[in-house]
Amino acid sequence: MSVRRRALVLATSAALALSLAACGGSNSSAESNPYKLQQPGTLRVGTLTDAPPNVFLKDGKFTGFDNDLLTAVAAKLGLKVQFVGTEFSSLLAQVKTGKYDLGSSSISITEARKKTVAFSNKYDFGFLGLDVPKGSPITSFAQLSGKRVVVVQGTVQDDFASRENLNPVRVPDYNAALNQLKAGTADAWITPAEIGEKTATDSGGKVLAVAKQLDPGGTAFAVNQGNPALRDGVNKALDEVIKDGTWAKLQKQYYPSREIPADFKPGSGTVAIGAAK
Numbered sequence: 001m002s003v004r005r006r007a008l009v010l011a012t013s014a015a016l017a018l019s020l021a022a023c024g025g026s027n028s029s030a031e032s033n034p035y036k037l038q039q040p041g042t043l044r045v046g047t048l049t050d051a052p053p054n055v056f057l058k059d060g061k062f063t064g065f066d067n068d069l070l071t072a073v074a075a076k077l078g079l080k081v082q083f084v085g086t087e088f089s090s091l092l093a094q095v096k097t098g099k100y101d102l103g104s105s106s107i108s109i110t111e112a113r114k115k116t117v118a119f120s121n122k123y124d125f126g127f128l129g130l131d132v133p134k135g136s137p138i139t140s141f142a143q144l145s146g147k148r149v150v151v152v153q154g155t156v157q158d159d160f161a162s163r164e165n166l167n168p169v170r171v172p173d174y175n176a177a178l179n180q181l182k183a184g185t186a187d188a189w190i191t192p193a194e195i196g197e198k199t200a201t202d203s204g205g206k207v208l209a210v211a212k213q214l215d216p217g218g219t220a221f222a223v224n225q226g227n228p229a230l231r232d233g234v235n236k237a238l239d240e241v242i243k244d245g246t247w248a249k250l251q252k253q254y255y256p257s258r259e260i261p262a263d264f265k266p267g268s269g270t271v272a273i274g275a276a277k
Helices: 003-032 065-076 088-096 156-163 174-183 193-202 228-243 246-254
Strands: 042-047 055-058 061-063 080-085 102-108 124-133 149-152 169-171 188-192 207-223
Touching (some): 042 065, 055 065, 055 102, 065 080, 065 246, 088 102, 102 124, 124 174, 149 174, 156 188, 169 174, 174 193, 188 193
Parallel strands (some): 042 080, 042 102
Antiparallel strands (some): 102 207, 124 207
16 A cells, blocks of 8 residues: 555545534533533522522521522432523523523523423412501502512512502612611512511511412523523423322422412322322
């Protein structure tokens, strides 16, 4: 074989080897990171710090019903969870742009939000709540017209206030909303009912939870629209924690006096709710 021909054969072989290595690397990458996470093996999650009992920060740890449920779901997928605090008003956009793999914050499913993110199957139901300062004559949603009503920007409570033409005062987080009530700069606060009830209990009588009504959409985890593998994995694992009793256990832990609607079926709706362990 001539020197020139031998050089050509060697060059071709080297190119083929590199091509095969590249293909193998791609397959290996897909196998080690099947859910297309920013960091293989770790689910980076945007959540809130100030919305107990749903999502909150306690003793330096992110906890609450939603976050504890998600930790159990991630464990079924063999993933660790890295929670990062953010504001609800920017959370869905941050999931869309890939800053977070997933959003966890009792996020109500709406058609408008589906334009920004994909949703897991619903894992909870929710009520709109109404908090007022002590001594307020307001006792129902029907009395809010013409009142100064505060909501957290971008929430379904914000949507509700807009639909009812209440011209709400929008704030970035729950602490800011509560401060409006305490300072007397708002007549009422439309809240997620569980958060409103917990806030009223913790206020020592300064804030009262006076009404609530069912929010029919259900709540779910938010996932980037371009990552169906993660959404499908979360849905499968969610059914598993519903079936094994984890979901019921966390319901009792965080909402001990809340009645679950008889027709509510979390997850895919195809598995029975296991008894709390």
